[in-house]
Amino acid sequence: MAELPQPSAQTGTTGHTRWVKISHWIVTLSFLTLAFSGFVILMAHPRLYWGEVGNNLTPALFELPISRNHQHGGWEESVPFFQDAASPVSANRTYQIFNENGWGRSLHFLAAWFLVVPGAVYLLAGIFTGHFRRHLVPGAGELTPRLIGQDLKSHLRLRIRAATGGPHYGLLQKCAYCGVVFLALPLAVVSGLAMSPTIAAAYPFLSGIFGGFQSARTVHFFASVVLVLFLLVHIMMIIKSGFKRQMRAMTFGKIT
Amino acid sequence: MKTNPLITRRKALITGLAPVGGLLLSSCSKKLPPTYGNILRIGDTLTYAAHRALLPGQSLAREYSHKDITSFPAIGTTNPGDPNKRPKPSETYRRLQSGSFADWRLSIEGLVTRPGSYSLPDLKRFPSRTQITRHTCEEGWSAIGEWTGVPLSRVLDAAGILPTARFISFHSYDDWADSIDLLDALHPQTLIAYGMNGRDLPVPHGAPVRLRVETQLGYKSMKYLQRILVRDEFDDGGEKGNIQNGWSWYAGI
Numbered sequence: 310m311a312e313l314p315q316p317s318a319q320t321g322t323t324g325h326t327r328w329v330k331i332s333h334w335i336v337t338l339s340f341l342t343l344a345f346s347g348f349v350i351l352m353a354h355p356r357l358y359w360g361e362v363g364n365n366l367t368p369a370l371f372e373l374p375i376s377r378n379h380q381h382g383g384w385e386e387s388v389p390f391f392q393d394a395a396s397p398v399s400a401n402r403t404y405q406i407f408n409e410n411g412w413g414r415s416l417h418f419l420a421a422w423f424l425v426v427p428g429a430v431y432l433l434a435g436i437f438t439g440h441f442r443r444h445l446v447p448g449a450g451e452l453t454p455r456l457i458g459q460d461l462k463s464h465l466r467l468r469i470r471a472a473t474g475g476p477h478y479g480l481l482q483k484c485a486y487c488g489v490v491f492l493a494l495p496l497a498v499v500s501g502l503a504m505s506p507t508i509a510a511a512y513p514f515l516s517g518i519f520g521g522f523q524s525a526r527t528v529h530f531f532a533s534v535v536l537v538l539f540l541l542v543h544i545m546m547i548i549k550s551g552f553k554r555q556m557r558a559m560t561f562g563k564i565t
Numbered sequence: 566m567k568t569n570p571l572i573t574r575r576k577a578l579i580t581g582l583a584p585v586g587g588l589l590l591s592s593c594s595k596k597l598p599p600t601y602g603n604i605l606r607i608g609d610t611l612t613y614a615a616h617r618a619l620l621p622g623q624s625l626a627r628e629y630s631h632k633d634i635t636s637f638p639a640i641g642t643t644n645p646g647d648p649n650k651r652p653k654p655s656e657t658y659r660r661l662q663s664g665s666f667a668d669w670r671l672s673i674e675g676l677v678t679r680p681g682s683y684s685l686p687d688l689k690r691f692p693s694r695t696q697i698t699r700h701t702c703e704e705g706w707s708a709i710g711e712w713t714g715v716p717l718s719r720v721l722d723a724a725g726i727l728p729t730a731r732f733i734s735f736h737s738y739d740d741w742a743d744s745i746d747l748l749d750a751l752h753p754q755t756l757i758a759y760g761m762n763g764r765d766l767p768v769p770h771g772a773p774v775r776l777r778v779e780t781q782l783g784y785k786s787m788k789y790l791q792r793i794l795v796r797d798e799f800d801d802g803g804e805k806g807n808i809q810n811g812w813s814w815y816a817g818i
Contacts, residue, residue: 354705361629361699364706366636385643390634390762397636397762401643401769410703411811412605418818419608506701507616507780507817511624522699522707 322475329440330559332431335423336494340536342420347533349413352376353406357530361521366400370527376407425498435490444476445490447483456480472551474558482546489539497532500525606808613815623752626779629697629709634762637700637708639769642739645789650739658738658789666773671757675734675795678725685773688759691715691723696754702783703816712777713760718751721795729797735776738789742802744814745778745785754779757790782816 325333355373356363363369366387382404389396435441460480463469470479478486502508503515503525519525547555556562642650646659661669670682695713702708717733734744749755756777759766766772771788778785784807794800801808808814 350705354702356706361633362635362707362709364636364638364702364708366638366708384638387636388767390637390764397634399637399639399767399769402638402640406704408704411813414703414818415605415609415813418612419605422608422611504701505818506626506782507620510626510780511620513627516627522701526705 322473322477324475324563325559326438326440328431328434332427332434333559335427336431339420339423339427340540343417343424344533344537346413346417346420348375349409350417351530353408353410353413357527358523359520359527360523361516363523365402366398421498421501424494428494428498432490441490444478445483445486447480447487451480451483467549469546469549472547472554472558474554474562485539485542489536493532493535493539497529497536500529500532504529606813609813609815612818616815616817617746617748623748624780626698626754629699631697631711633709634697634711635709637710637770638706639767640702640704642788643769645737645739655738655740662768662772669773671774671790671793673720673724673793673795675793676727676730676797677721677795678727680724683720685759688715688720688757688774691719694753694756695760696756696777696779698754698777698779700783700786703812711760711762712756712758713763714756714758714774714777716753717755717757717776718753720757720793721750724795726795730795732796732799734794734796734800734802735787735790736792736794736805737787738791740805741787742800742805743785743787743807744796744800744802745781749778749780749817752778752780780817782818784812785816 351373352375355375356365356369357371357373358367359370365384382402385401385403387398387400389398391397435445457480464481499515500519503519504522509516509522516522516525519528554562644650644662645655646662648654666685670684671688672680672682674680692715693713694716695711697709697711700708700710721733730747732744732746733750734742736742745755754777757774758771758777759774761767761770766775771790774790775788776786776790800806801814803809806814807816
């Protein structure tokens with residue numbers, strides 16, 4: 310058990326421990342880089358699919374209106390591979406697409422190391438110091454419809470508790486942090502790994518749990534959308550609850 | 566799945582895997598591809614080293630059934646001999662293509678005891694392998710196709726790969742140069758493919774033969790193969806290679 314600081318007499322918070330602060334900022338920088346480079350990668354082919362296969366010659370689940378110049382040109386007439394009418398086809402692309410994936414993907418994976426390694430350390434530390442149990446996971450008595458309803462109502466009216474600069478957290482706050490730490494980020498990492506040809510060959514179940522390479526890619530996209538939305542709400546709540554105090558508490562400031 | 570048993574790869578594997586093991590010994594200098602002082606390449610090298618250190622050796626990529634075959638875009642060069650090709654068309658390729666590749670030869674040079682060149686019928690005389698695999702393009706799309714060819718390991722075996730070999734370099738008619746390490750080169754699914762979906766490999770997909778590296782992204786499966794070079798040191802391909810064009814050399818990601 311790591312030693313936790315004594316709670317502040319005025320606010321009752323224990324503040325953030327140093328390892329929480331350090332991992333918070335490493336993961337933040339890593340995530341911002343991943344979101345940026347991920348967007349750049351998506352721009353080369355902003356079509357998403359379900360299943361194992363998807364390309365310009367097959368129907369998409371949906372297409373994002375970013376970088377439409379990936380299809381600014383045409384395709385040569387398609388040639389069927391087989392005799393039957395439903396035969397898959399081959400077609401030649403007649404133009405060079407906008408593609409910054411070389412550096413985009415290298416940056417993405419460089420940043421991913423800073424998510425995966427400190428993230429794994431954070432998860433282990435969170436379990437073994439009791440940080441998750443004490444601060445992040447809602448207690449059995451907390452998850453009642455009444456309390457959830459209350460917290461939801463006060464959030465919808467934008468009545469946000471003033472910052473204490475650390476735990477204990479509110480109920481929805483705990484749920485949001487748990488969702489990010491235990492669901493969205495791990496899902497983004499696992500769906501990302503499932504897309505790797507080498508890792509998918511070694512561990513085919515990774516791609517299997519998503520139902521194929523393109524499904525993993527689509528899940529990866531939605532996990533990142535959820536994380537960006539979380540980030541926006543997170544920043545909004547920090548501003549609403551007292552930006553200066555929250556930033557001090559997560560950086561070098563002492564809790565008061 | 567039509568798969569001929571791979572029998573005499575053992576020797577190639579043993580002579581091949583010994584130097585691959587050397588890749589992971591930190592005491593050996595210059596065993597990993599250089600990073601060129603580029604911070605992005607540090608991540609690439611870290612990924613490569615982690616894959617080689619942590620993943621089980623030569624796992625097979627998933628193979629599919631015939632009904633899973635899908636439409637398949639042809640991108641990048643779709644005909645090296647096309648007069649409109651930039652920067653310039655390959656006159657040699659155009660001549661070979663007009664002769665239905667009868668004069669085409671794949672040369673194997675470098676650290677082999679029997680350097681030489683193979684015609685298309687020569688390659689087809691090797692025991693073949695047919696596999697239906699997923700092509701994963703770095704752009705984000707994927708497609709499933711059936712590939713028929715000779716495992717690269719068999720050709721290397723026939724050419725007598727030397728124990729000092731560590732990388733296999735490839736050159737193409739559309740002016741690319743690339744390389745893979747021996748673990749991928751001797752992978753049972755790494756083919757010199759001359760057939761696609763039951764027919765001769767079409768020109769847009771790399772006729773007469775292309776490489777298939779199923780454990781890496783599509784761009785490592787070089788089309789329009791011209792020359793294979795067995796080397797004892799890493800070759801980035803210079804201005805025709807991945808790195809100088811901004812792409813990661815290792816694309817197993």
